Amino acid sequence: MLTKSFIITLINNYDAxxxxxxALNSIKETKSELDPIIFPATTPDxxxxxxxILDMENVQYTYPIKPEQDGLDLKSGLYLQHYPxxxxxxxxxxxVSHMRLWKECIDxxxxxxxxxxxxxxxxQFKISDLTNDFKGGIVGLNDPRGAxxxxxxxxxxxxxxxxxxxxxxxxxxxxxxxxxxxxxxxTPHASKILMRKVKEIGMWPNDAIMNRQFFPWMxxxxxxxxxxxxxxxxxxxx
Numbered sequence: 309m310l311t312k313s314f315i316i317t318l319i320n321n322y323d324a325x326x327x328x329x330x331a332l333n334s335i336k337e338t339k340s341e342l343d344p345i346i347f348p349a350t351t352p353d354x355x356x357x358x359x360x361i362l363d364m365e366n367v368q369y370t371y372p373i374k375p376e377q378d379g380l381d382l383k384s385g386l387y388l389q390h391y392p393x394x395x396x397x398x399x400x401x402x403x404v405s406h407m408r409l410w411k412e413c414i415d416x417x418x419x420x421x422x423x424x425x426x427x428x429x430x431x432q433f434k435i436s437d438l439t440n441d442f443k444g445g446i447v448g449l450n451d452p453r454g455a456x457x458x459x460x461x462x463x464x465x466x467x468x469x470x471x472x473x474x475x476x477x478x479x480x481x482x483x484x485x486x487x488x489x490x491x492x493x494x495t496p497h498a499s500k501i502l503m504r505k506v507k508e509i510g511m512w513p514n515d516a517i518m519n520r521q522f523f524p525w526m527x528x529x530x531x532x533x534x535x536x537x538x539x540x541x542x543x544x545x546x
Contacts, residue, residue: 325425340434358408428537452466
């Protein structure tokens with residue numbers, strides 16, 4: 309049985325459209341057992357509409373947006389550092405795109421794979437390869453190198469062990485998540501937990517709120533299933 313997968317894509321963005329086609333081709337070329345769909349990304353102009361669908365119109369973005377806001381967050385106990393973003397609505401739009409797919413996962417009542425347009429499969433994905441050791445509800449599929457902070461240390465720790473494992477502890481108090489959020493498997497139960505967390509603490513960047521400190525059951529896998537396409541411009545830092 310094929311696992312439904314969704315490729316978040318800015319529909320009217322040329323680079324994103326080409327990249328999503330590359331992602332689709334990589335699924336086909338690796339014979340991955342996925343049923344992929346191009347998922348139109350939320351844009352700054354459609355953020356309010358997306359929040360209404362999610363019943364989160366009153367949820368505020370609470371993550372730092374300027375250097376002077378960086379520091380220890382007393383509510384979470386984590387040290388937060390702003391993400392460079394010229395227009396904060398780009399960052400919020402990215403988060404809303406992921407939240408819409410968490411809702412999709414809940415509504416379908418089955419695990420799905422969430423992909424950003426820059427994901428590229430490098431080996432065959434089969435959900436049956438993960439289920440024996442699947443202890444949590446989220447599995448990061450992506451190679452960390454070039455995709456996350458301390459990527460060399462992340463890779464060194466993960467690559468020392470085969471198969472599913474916990475998200476590595478990188479020895480500091482920053483939110484430690486997956487190797488970017490360009491490719492991950494998520495279950496309905498995990499999606500519900502994430503949605504509750506957003507309502508509890510407010511909106512954070514999706515790759516910050518999905519962290520091992522909040523959710524110690526999150527996992528990653530080695531060998532990796534995906535890498536990120538090189539040379540693409542960010543759609544969230546503009």
